Amino acid sequence: MSTTTTIEALAQTPRPRRVVVDAMGGDFAPLNEVQGAFRALEELGPEVEIILVGREADVRKHITATSSRVKILNATDVVGMGDEPSSIVKHRKDSSLYIGLDLVRNGHADAFVSSGNTGGVMATATMVLGRIPGVSRPTIGSFFPTTTGRPTLLVDVGANVDSKPRFLHDFAVMGSVYTELMQGIASPTVGLLNVGEEEGKGTEVVKETYALLKQSPVNFAGNVEGRDILKGTVDIVVCDGFEGNIVLKFAESILGFLKHRFVSYANKGLMQKLLIGAFKPVLKRVLSGMDYQEYGGVPLLGVNGVVIIGHGSGSPLAIKNMILKAEEMVRKDVNGAIQRKLAAPRETRDQQ
Amino acid sequence: MSTTTTIEALAQTPRPRRVVVDAMGGDFAPLNEVQGAFRALEELGPEVEIILVGREADVRKHITATSSRVKILNATDVVGMGDEPSSIVKHRKDSSLYIGLDLVRNGHADAFVSSGNTGGVMATATMVLGRIPGVSRPTIGSFFPTTTGRPTLLVDVGANVDSKPRFLHDFAVMGSVYTELMQGIASPTVGLLNVGEEEGKGTEVVKETYALLKQSPVNFAGNVEGRDILKGTVDIVVCDGFEGNIVLKFAESILGFLKHRFVSYANKGLMQKLLIGAFKPVLKRVLSGMDYQEYGGVPLLGVNGVVIIGHGSGSPLAIKNMILKAEEMVRKDVNGAIQRKLAAPRETRDQQ
Numbered sequence: 001m002s003t004t005t006t007i008e009a010l011a012q013t014p015r016p017r018r019v020v021v022d023a024m025g026g027d028f029a030p031l032n033e034v035q036g037a038f039r040a041l042e043e044l045g046p047e048v049e050i051i052l053v054g055r056e057a058d059v060r061k062h063i064t065a066t067s068s069r070v071k072i073l074n075a076t077d078v079v080g081m082g083d084e085p086s087s088i089v090k091h092r093k094d095s096s097l098y099i100g101l102d103l104v105r106n107g108h109a110d111a112f113v114s115s116g117n118t119g120g121v122m123a124t125a126t127m128v129l130g131r132i133p134g135v136s137r138p139t140i141g142s143f144f145p146t147t148t149g150r151p152t153l154l155v156d157v158g159a160n161v162d163s164k165p166r167f168l169h170d171f172a173v174m175g176s177v178y179t180e181l182m183q184g185i186a187s188p189t190v191g192l193l194n195v196g197e198e199e200g201k202g203t204e205v206v207k208e209t210y211a212l213l214k215q216s217p218v219n220f221a222g223n224v225e226g227r228d229i230l231k232g233t234v235d236i237v238v239c240d241g242f243e244g245n246i247v248l249k250f251a252e253s254i255l256g257f258l259k260h261r262f263v264s265y266a267n268k269g270l271m272q273k274l275l276i277g278a279f280k281p282v283l284k285r286v287l288s289g290m291d292y293q294e295y296g297g298v299p300l301l302g303v304n305g306v307v308i309i310g311h312g313s314g315s316p317l318a319i320k321n322m323i324l325k326a327e328e329m330v331r332k333d334v335n336g337a338i339q340r341k342l343a344a345p346r347e348t349r350d351q352q
Numbered sequence: 353m354s355t356t357t358t359i360e361a362l363a364q365t366p367r368p369r370r371v372v373v374d375a376m377g378g379d380f381a382p383l384n385e386v387q388g389a390f391r392a393l394e395e396l397g398p399e400v401e402i403i404l405v406g407r408e409a410d411v412r413k414h415i416t417a418t419s420s421r422v423k424i425l426n427a428t429d430v431v432g433m434g435d436e437p438s439s440i441v442k443h444r445k446d447s448s449l450y451i452g453l454d455l456v457r458n459g460h461a462d463a464f465v466s467s468g469n470t471g472g473v474m475a476t477a478t479m480v481l482g483r484i485p486g487v488s489r490p491t492i493g494s495f496f497p498t499t500t501g502r503p504t505l506l507v508d509v510g511a512n513v514d515s516k517p518r519f520l521h522d523f524a525v526m527g528s529v530y531t532e533l534m535q536g537i538a539s540p541t542v543g544l545l546n547v548g549e550e551e552g553k554g555t556e557v558v559k560e561t562y563a564l565l566k567q568s569p570v571n572f573a574g575n576v577e578g579r580d581i582l583k584g585t586v587d588i589v590v591c592d593g594f595e596g597n598i599v600l601k602f603a604e605s606i607l608g609f610l611k612h613r614f615v616s617y618a619n620k621g622l623m624q625k626l627l628i629g630a631f632k633p634v635l636k637r638v639l640s641g642m643d644y645q646e647y648g649g650v651p652l653l654g655v656n657g658v659v660i661i662g663h664g665s666g667s668p669l670a671i672k673n674m675i676l677k678a679e680e681m682v683r684k685d686v687n688g689a690i691q692r693k694l695a696a697p698r699e700t701r702d703q704q
Contacts, residue, residue, distance in 0.1 A: 147612040162555045195597040203514045203594050226601030230609040242555055243595040245547040249578030257582040260499040261638045279631050286613045
């Protein structure tokens with residue numbers, strides 16, 4: 001069996017690299033969380049430990065393997081989908097969400113992953129961990145498939161609405177650092193989401209952001225339009241969370257729309273049904289990558305600690321990928337790179 | 353041959369119902385415009401005339417049929433895609449765009465259709481015709497296919513950015529009137545595009561708009577999200593032109609993205625090529641309705657005269673449909689209904 005642990009035990013130094021898993025987070029918690037943790041362990045080096053935080057009895061029920069590198073930390077409370085994000089820090093200090101994030105804040109662990117209430121994780125992480133020095137607002141991005149085969153990161157997709165130009169600037173910097181270190185793309189290109197390509201288009205906020213990005217340390221490629229996301233015109237598309245969230249949810253609905261279309265066609269008659277049946281594997285293959293659930297979790301960039309947030313319905317595979325991604329972000333010091341990039345003196349236009 | 357006409361001749365009263373076609377508007381002008389006009393004529397009653405405005409010699413080249421109900425009005429200048437929208441009224445008074453719109457302003461015609469430079473048509477129409485009394489800002493919407501089979505009107509899709517709550521309110525009213533009269537949907541439902549369904553979500557502008565819409569004469573169904581557009585949750589989705597344009601262009605890019613996916617699959621080998629080949633007619637059928645070009649033109653709502661704007665690459669069929677739609681809008685007095693609806697005293701919350 002895995003060891004039960006305590007905060008005191010975790011506080012001892014030196015300590016291994018640690019990823020905390022909110023074992024009560026997702027719709028199938030703690031089953032998927034436990035299975036995902038053990039799968040991740042197989043791919044992680046011996047220097048990494050996983051801490052499952054949650055109701056110990058519930059978590060233990062699903063543990064079938066043994067490893068000293070998976071530890072359980074009891075948390076009696078569970079945050080649900082209906083909980084008000086802003087109240088968790090004050091009133092839910094015994095929750096797996098709060099206790100898990102507090103381990104990162106205390107320096108007892110390096111990263112935190114959760115498939116729980118997205119708004120709740122976001123708000124609690126920001127309040128418990130604070131921001132990386134120099135970051136105006138933490139952000140969440142999402143990857144879109146493209147015709148180039150290289151995904152585009154749309155950032156922000158809902159963490160912030162009514163963003164100021166400075167926030168959008170910081171999303172661009174954080175997205176660039178993440179894409180460079182985690183996707184291995186040198187000097188990734190950044191586009192500003194707009195209604196036209198020409199400078200001077202768009203809202204007042206976007207116009208001011210254009211000027212800021214021209215002087216920023218990112219590889220700014222100018223304005224891009226809605227059609228450029230799936231085309232993969234740039235590596236990172238920057239926008240306010242209002243339109244980012246609308247585009248993301250619109251995109252997530254396409255697969256369902258297409259399925260409905262194919263089913264309607266199949267229901268026209270036997271021939272049609274057979275034809276669609278024969279073609280199903282091809283459709284599955286071609287439309288894969290449009291299922292945004294496959295991407296697993298996305299990082300909450302800008303908080304002072306590594307945090308990955310996943311879909312509530314995340315599979316054990318998704319949880320595993322979130323843990324591996326979190327460990328990689330720690331190893332590659334993504335947050336340190338963000339801090340250095342935002343602290344660097346900005347180039348002036350004259351120098352360009 | 354069709355008759356050449358003059359502004360003096362058109363000024364005589366009583367006059368027939370008249371639709372003006374910008375014969376020089378589209379990428380295939382004046383060919384498609386001429387063909388579309390004659391096709392429309394076959395479906396219009398004898399009380400309707402069509403005026404083709406453009407370079408007479410160019411227009412005449414494409415005229416093969418004869419009808420006294422299609423007249424040609426010469427215009428020596430042509431507005432191109434590169435022309436600055438705001439300068440047309442001042443400097444291009446001999447263009448088909450300006451002369452055509454001026455016929456409507458003078459009361460010599462009832463409606464104007466063009467497949468030219470969208471920004472140019474929009475700006476010139478607004479300046480030449482002015483607004484319907486009570487309308488804060490004219491708007492352009494676009495229809496999206498849905499799983500219910502009944503299209504959703506997204507409005508605004510780019511005519512306005514940084515819209516004030518009052519503008520969004522007026523888009524909702526105009527969209528409702530249009531949908532009711534032209535689509536035949538009694539009391540169509542209106543949703544406000546947002547990042548969540550709960551009241552109190554979103555930007556400051558959206559929150560204020562929510563309050564306005566609650567007291568408006570439209571059938572307000574509350575907030576909707578990006579995924580609700582293709583689901584057809586409501587008949588009309590109201591948003592600022594910034595996000596509306598981004599969503600429209602994103603949606604327009606889906607078909608190309610899917611085609612690319614299917615072609616990539618077909619290129620994997622002979623079997624794959626045969627399979628995709630066999631399935632092509634089904635795909636065409638299933639994906640139809642996602643081709644936003646098929647919808648032909650969209651009305652510029654809120655200007656004091658009927659104006660329909662089409663895609664530059666519009667086919668003769670698209671032009672025909674634009675003319676028929678324009679004539680129908682005149683016949684059903686959509687603009688009169690908009691004016692009456694915006695003039696009606698608003699219900700207060702207490703009365704609801």
